[in-house]
Amino acid sequence: MITLTHYLVLSGIIFTIGVIGVMVRRSALVIFMCIELMLNSVNLTFIAFSRYLNSLDGQVFVFFVLSVAAAEVVVGLAIIILIFRNKATVNVDEINLMKW
């Protein structure tokens, strides 16, 4: 029998993998993908709860998260392209613009 706990544990593992990815990878693109991974793991918890609480609010919420993710990806990728145009790299440790 698969319980809520199974889904939550899975979600936690995926989330942690995403966190590690953000911290260790250098390519802005891959970091971005890892963020998408984290978003998805959270979506999974929403839907799991939605299932076990007999409520559809979680699924509606995931729908909105999806829309936001779509918007975010569009803008984020545009920014990455711009950075690449200016700096000829997308490695975050070579960009460090957000500095004093």
Next chain:
Amino acid sequence: MFEYIWLIPFLPIIGTVINGLLGKKLGDRVVGFVGCTVVGISFLISASLFAQLLSLPSESRFFSKVIYTWIGSGDFKADIGFQLDPLSSLMILVVTGVGFLIHVYSVGYMHKDPGYYRYFAYLNLFTFSMLILVLANNFLLMFVGWEGVGLCSYLLIGYWFEKKSAADAGKKAFVVNRIGDFGFILGIMLIFTTFKTLNFSEVFPKAVDAFSKGDPTITLIAIFLFIGAMGKSAQIPLYVWLPDAMEGPTPVSALIHAATMVTAGVYMVSRCNALYTLAPDSMTLVAIVGAATAIFAASIGLVQNDIKKVLAYSTVSQLGYMFLACGVGAFGAGIFHLMTHAFFKALLFMGAGSVIHAMGGEQDIWKMGALRKHMPVTFLTFLAGTIAITGFPGFAGFFSKDEILWEAFSGAYGSPALWLVGIIAATFTSFYMFRMFFLTFCGEFRGTDEKLHHLHESPGVMTVPLIILAILSAVGGYVGVPHILGGSNVIGSFLAPVFGKGLEGKVEAHGGGESLELILMGVSVVIAVVGLLVAYYLYLANRELPHKLEKKFKGIYKVLLNKYYVDEIYDACIVNPIKNGSIFLWEKFDDRFIDGLVNGVASFFDEGSAVLRRMQTGAIQSYMLSIVIGAVVILGYYLLK
């Protein structure tokens, strides 16, 4: 008709708005027209309200109207409300009537002044404030007017602000008035905590009902209010600003510093007569301060050489008379003198203005002389004013001043000593007024030839107000002819509802009664003539004598000429210590300590953040690390809790 009472102060403020905002574009003619018209209409309304008030039976001559509830907060309520009773109706007549004449006169006097519209805006604003002051039905609104006239006084004294002495005089007036106003504020607060209201119509009956004679609270209130009056009405020790105020344009001196504003203190004390009657000690104080001021200022006036300074000290002295009247319980006499004084002092100032105008700005009476031939109208009207102020029988000053002296002698709180001081001051008055008059208008001209050719009579717009005021100075006294001379003291009985009965005319108490009054009257006539003769002897008949006397009494002369060194004493005792203390606080406390604190805090964060900003490496991954640390800590906290 009484409903339109709000128009009286409202019209002048319209004039201020028009002249102040548009005056530059409108041109001088329109500005002058607007400035005079609003006050003129105001005067007509005042006159019609006065007439209507007269048509009522004397006990119902009271009207009060609340225009707007200004402040309503819990127990506290302050209205913008106007009150019309014999006292305030008389005041508005004086303010708008004399004010109108002075406005008209200003059209000629201020001709071609670059700040013409500014001048009229201020003058209208002053009229507005003064009307608010006298029409207010509560202390707070009265205080608004009180401050308003103070402000206008400051603005108009410093009207020629590019002149340092004028700017300084304005500042001095403002600061000295502030001291008095502080007393007034304390008085108002004390009234509120005592009575829980500020309305005249509630405070005075409550005071009479709830407090016995000599109650310390009432005495304290009365003294605080009197401190306010001292500042505004230039009494010892706060009189010092008024002589300096002569730096302003002469019509301003006539309107503000002779006829209306400086009498606000007298008006206020009279308005609060119920409180003062309950506090005999404060009455004594008022009387003593008044009498002292009367003689002190008159003695300074004896030797002054500036035509306006003489009049200024004369004004201080006459104000002293009014307070003397209030102090002995003769409020009606005080207000009567206020009115006649407004006529003749405005006349004298405007006459002096006319002289100064003709002399091209010269104010030293030793450089004038023989102006009679060149300025007949000014001469005649000035003569009328001089005779009125010195108290020659039949002229305005005679009746009012005499009533004050008689009350000082015989009134409920009077004493022969006060009378004596008053009569000596009257002698001085007669002397210095005629001294100035002779030196200015008689003898031969002592100025330069150039000035002599320049001499001319002032234009009609200036002389007509002079003539009107001269007539008023001559006949204005007949509203208060005492019973002893077959009159009925119309003004006294008119004002009686406001001042209550039982204070004035306690002749029987002293015995002697009528014959005594006649004797005293005779004395004051004699001393007026004595003053005239001495002045004639010294300054026309025997012109070497004054200089000899000067040498002989060098010490006294110098003290008087330097106004008893009061300004110097104030500078040494009050102004300079405060100044030095302020400089100390500024340089040591403010610059070093306060600034040091503030700068210290700033540089602490400046240097601290210089260190901390190193954390902003720009490496996103270390930021992410911080976020994870934060998440771990927060989650750990909730798990362990």
Next chain:
Amino acid sequence: MLETVLFYFFAGAAIISALMLVMRKNPVTCAVSLIITFISFAGLYILLNAHFIAAIQILVYAGAIMVLFLFVIMLLDLKREEDFLSRLKAQKFFGIALAVILLAEVFAAISSINGMFLTRGIYSAENIAEAGGNTKVIGRLLFTDYLLPFEVTSILLIVAIIGAVFLGKKEN
């Protein structure tokens, strides 16, 4: 029984592909492994009776978004990244350690929530089936209770489009 098997299958696929995403050097490989993760997630959503979300997960995420990623990867001439483990500096090591602690804490939190949720909603599997299926019910919810957020989402998307156009166009 089938549910258990499918769950472990999809879960395993998701974890393995997520690890590949983090550890592979080639961005294209990363993208493809992310697509696999998304598809596995879609499978899990179906197991959880969230059919609508599963469908748009495939359409939007695995389809649209990942295609965009691949486009960008190909558009940019990316140098190869060094090996994941070869540049394992102290900071990275510290980061991974922290992430593991975070995971442990998450597990601890999960283990403490059992039986905490007593109130249950009306949307049980039977009710949903009766009302016409998951998609229909969500559609109705979106256009009734969540109408305003739904409409606001459209504004968000427009803004995103405008932003992308603005950022992407050449300056001249």
